[in-house]
Amino acid sequence: MKAFLSAFWAEALKARRSKVSLLTVAAFLIFPIIDGLFMFILKDPERARGMGLISVKAQITAGVADWPTYFQVLLLGTAIGGAIVFAFTTAWVFGREFSDHTVKEILALPTPRGVIVGAKFVLTALWMLGLTLMIFVIGLGIGKAVDIPGWSPGLAWSSFWSLMLIALLTFMLMPFVALFASVGRGYLPPLGWALLTMALAQIAIVLGWGDWFPWSVPGLLGSLNGSHAEPVGMHSYVVVVLTFVAGIAATFAWWQSADQAR
Amino acid sequence: MNSSVETNGLSKSFGKVHAVDSVSLRVGQGEIYGFLGLNGAGKTTTIRALLGMIRPSAGSVSVLGQAVGPNGRGPWRRVGHLVERPAAYPELTVRENLEIARRLHGILDRSATSHVIERLGLATYADRKAGGLSTGNLQRLGLARALLHEPELLILDEPANGLDPAGVVEIRELLASLAREKGVTVFMSSHILTEVDRLATRIGIIHKGHLLVELEAEKLEELRSQRLEIKTRNPEAAQCALAQAGYAVKASGSTLLLYEAHAIEAPEEVAIILVKAGAPPTRLAVEQEMLEDYFLRLTGEKE
Numbered sequence: 355m356k357a358f359l360s361a362f363w364a365e366a367l368k369a370r371r372s373k374v375s376l377l378t379v380a381a382f383l384i385f386p387i388i389d390g391l392f393m394f395i396l397k398d399p400e401r402a403r404g405m406g407l408i409s410v411k412a413q414i415t416a417g418v419a420d421w422p423t424y425f426q427v428l429l430l431g432t433a434i435g436g437a438i439v440f441a442f443t444t445a446w447v448f449g450r451e452f453s454d455h456t457v458k459e460i461l462a463l464p465t466p467r468g469v470i471v472g473a474k475f476v477l478t479a480l481w482m483l484g485l486t487l488m489i490f491v492i493g494l495g496i497g498k499a500v501d502i503p504g505w506s507p508g509l510a511w512s513s514f515w516s517l518m519l520i521a522l523l524t525f526m527l528m529p530f531v532a533l534f535a536s537v538g539r540g541y542l543p544p545l546g547w548a549l550l551t552m553a554l555a556q557i558a559i560v561l562g563w564g565d566w567f568p569w570s571v572p573g574l575l576g577s578l579n580g581s582h583a584e585p586v587g588m589h590s591y592v593v594v595v596l597t598f599v600a601g602i603a604a605t606f607a608w609w610q611s612a613d614q615a616r
Numbered sequence: 617m618n619s620s621v622e623t624n625g626l627s628k629s630f631g632k633v634h635a636v637d638s639v640s641l642r643v644g645q646g647e648i649y650g651f652l653g654l655n656g657a658g659k660t661t662t663i664r665a666l667l668g669m670i671r672p673s674a675g676s677v678s679v680l681g682q683a684v685g686p687n688g689r690g691p692w693r694r695v696g697h698l699v700e701r702p703a704a705y706p707e708l709t710v711r712e713n714l715e716i717a718r719r720l721h722g723i724l725d726r727s728a729t730s731h732v733i734e735r736l737g738l739a740t741y742a743d744r745k746a747g748g749l750s751t752g753n754l755q756r757l758g759l760a761r762a763l764l765h766e767p768e769l770l771i772l773d774e775p776a777n778g779l780d781p782a783g784v785v786e787i788r789e790l791l792a793s794l795a796r797e798k799g800v801t802v803f804m805s806s807h808i809l810t811e812v813d814r815l816a817t818r819i820g821i822i823h824k825g826h827l828l829v830e831l832e833a834e835k836l837e838e839l840r841s842q843r844l845e846i847k848t849r850n851p852e853a854a855q856c857a858l859a860q861a862g863y864a865v866k867a868s869g870s871t872l873l874l875y876e877a878h879a880i881e882a883p884e885e886v887a888i889i890l891v892k893a894g895a896p897p898t899r900l901a902v903e904q905e906m907l908e909d910y911f912l913r914l915t916g917e918k919e
Contacts, residue, residue: 360719367716371707455703459761462667464693465720610687614669615630615661 357465361473365447369477374446381439382485383492385431390496392427393419397500420504421497425513426577428493432486432517433576434552436524437569440482441548444528447474447481448605449535449544452616457539461614471609475532475602479525486521490514516575523572526594527551529601536608539616565590568597618645618681620769620801621666625675628661635661637825638675643803643818648795650816650833651805654915658825659805660700663773666803667697680769693721696767698775702758706747710738710757713746714764721765728764736760737786751778759787763794770794772804776811788815809907823915840905841913844874844883847899848890857893858886 369375396419451457460470494510530551535544555569564570571590621643628636636658643649653659664670665677668684677684684690704713714729733742736756741749746757755778762770775791776784792815794800806812812819813836820830831839848854851870858865858872863886866873879886880902890897905913 357722360722363719364716367708367712368705371705371712373707454705455701456705458669458699459703459717460720461669462690462692462695462697463720464722467687470720611671613671615664 357469358473361465361470362476365470365473365477368450369447369481372446374443375481378439378443378481378485379488381442382435382489385428385435386489386493386496389424389427389431389493390500393424393497393502394500397502419502421502421506421509422504424493424497424502425509425516428489429513429516429520430573430576432489433520433524433572436482436486436521437527437548437552437572439485440478440524440528441531441544443481444478444531445535445541445544445548447478447535448532449539449541452535452539453541457614467609468606471606475529475605478528478532482521482525482528486517490517520572520575523575523591523594526598527569527572527601529598529605533601533605533608536605537612566593568594619643619678620645620647620680621649621771621803622678623662623665623675626662626665626672626677627674628658628665628670629673634825636665636822639822639825639827640675641820641827641830643801645801646795646799648791648802648804648815648817650812650819651803651822652807652809652812652819652911653805653822654807657822659807659822660773661825662822663697663699663771663803663805666771667695667699669699693765694768695771696762696765696769697771697773698758698762699771699773701777702754702761704746704749704754704757707745709743709745710749710753710760711742713757714760717761717764723765732760732764735763735790752780752783755779756783766798767800769801770803772802774806774808775804776806776808784811791815809911813907821911821914828914836907836910837904840907840910841875842880842902842904844879844886845899845901845903846872846874846886846890846897848872848895848897850895853893854890854895854897857889857895861889 451460461467463470497505531544531548534547535541538544551569555564555567555573558564558567558570559574564574565586566589571586571594574586574590619642621641624640626636626639627634639658639662641649651659651662661670665672666679666684668677668690680691680694682689682691704710705716708716711729711733714732718726718729730742733739736759738753738756738760741753746754749757755775759772759775762772770791772791775787779787788811791802791804795802795817802815804812804816813833816833818830818832819836821828846854847870851867851872855865855867855872858874863874863879864876866875874880874886883900883902887897887900
């Protein structure tokens with residue numbers, strides 16, 4: 355446990371000192387701000403028509419200005435944007451050791467490599483949890499400030515848990531990003547992987563297999579209140595969990611045994 | 617003598633490239649072992665194998681009596697290392713980089729960081745971000761990390777890289793004193809021959825993945841060939857007279873060179889011959905082969 359706490363302290367210090375943490379906060383803040391902006395526009399149709407393209411897009415995405423719609427857009431934004439921001443975060447946490455050539459400093463230590471990798475995953479999870487909580491709280495604040503109609507504590511509560519579920523499922527897809535950052539020794543391979551899976555997720559949804567494709571599941575959950583989504587069932591959660599386990603196992607195995615010749 | 621480092625038939629291939637081929641070496645406790653080789657000779661691959669960073673294709677490695685195996689297994693609490701160019705987290709200060717190392721080494725003594733900062737002359741830079749350090753100071757930071765936990769064995773890849781001449785001397789003296797006073801074993805690779813020659817008690821020379829020779833540092837002096845160098849105002853007459861006297865003379869510009877033992881051991885006889893031939897020497901000196909020349913001759917890079 356002491357070794358883990360040391361490793362986690364090290365990972366947390368690196369994250370705190372990096373500009374990447376602020377960058378992810380800024381990126382994630384965009385979702386509630388844009389969502390709130392749409393609601394603000396939709397609340398006043400006259401003003402919306404006067405704003406041209408933006409109001410047209412706002413109507414396509416959100417439709418009406420009420421809390422259910424506001425939360426739905428926030429969930430969808432988290433599902434799609436979260437996949438990008440979370441992948442970016444994971445790519446940085448793992449890929450930086452290769453990009454900065456510091457990996458050789460953490461391989462032959464009394465703290466086992468597995469503990470260091472574990473600390474990286476825990477940091478990534480807490481980072482994502484923090485970002486998710488942040489957008490929910492700020493989202494509530496923006497919603498209240500815009501004075502969106504249709505508020506109910508029950509809706510907020512259920513939306514909160516939906517948001518946490520989407521964030522959790524998105525996090526569970528991240529070990530493969532970590533694996534690509536490690537095997538690819540840097541940032542580009544994991545980000546390439548993230549973009550590829552996002553594209554494949556859209557194709558799977560179009561083909562009607564989204565509920566079986568792990569990378570489609572968070573997006574489907576985000577749009578569940580819409581009418582066109584495939585049903586996300588137990589099988590969908592199972593494929594995400596299997597993807598998580600496979601990604602974690604592969605990442606740990608790689609760090610334990612792969613040649614570190616560069 | 618107990619071995620601090622031991623490899624038996626260590627080989628490592630990357631695809632078709634044999635980076636290290638059947639290297640068997642032994643480093644005794646308290647020795648300073650200089651591991652010499654040209655760029656790409658296999659020094660860093662050997663060092664990475666010693667540190668468990670790569671899996672040997674064949675053979676075995678043991679460090680401080682413990683087998684180094686997969687899964688990062690090894691006596692790393694007792695080993696300090698510096699592999700290739702030093703690296704640090706650029707957005708963290710020198711002190712923070714060392715704090716991370718202290719915690720990952722499980723050192724409870726918080727003063728260890730300050731102590732090693734002082735020891736390596738990094739006090740002025742302690743609160744500067746590592747990303748802004750010069751190559752030399754980054755090298756010092758790497759060495760500080762290697763020495764932080766006061767290891768029994770130091771495995772250092774090109775430790776003098778990037779240091780200015782004063783820094784080279786300082787680090788040399790530091791390593792020598794660690795070996796002398798604390799019995800620390802030092803395994804250091806280098807391509808700077810004079811550096812190894814001045815510090816090492818034993819030397820191994822690796823070339824194209826093969827360990828060519830292992831020898832005591834004093835032995836290196838003996839193995840470097842000697843020659844008698846002659847300068848005269850009349851080299852043609854001198855060369856003719858020496859040839860008639862049975863010497864094999866080689867000319868290098870206006871200098872005549874004699875490599876035979878009887879010429880090196882009795883230069884006065886050569887002088888007499890030259891004087892009698894009317895070509896008295898203006899310079900007559902026994903010179904030892906340059907270390908670089910010996911190395912290149914041994915590795916076959918030079919005739």
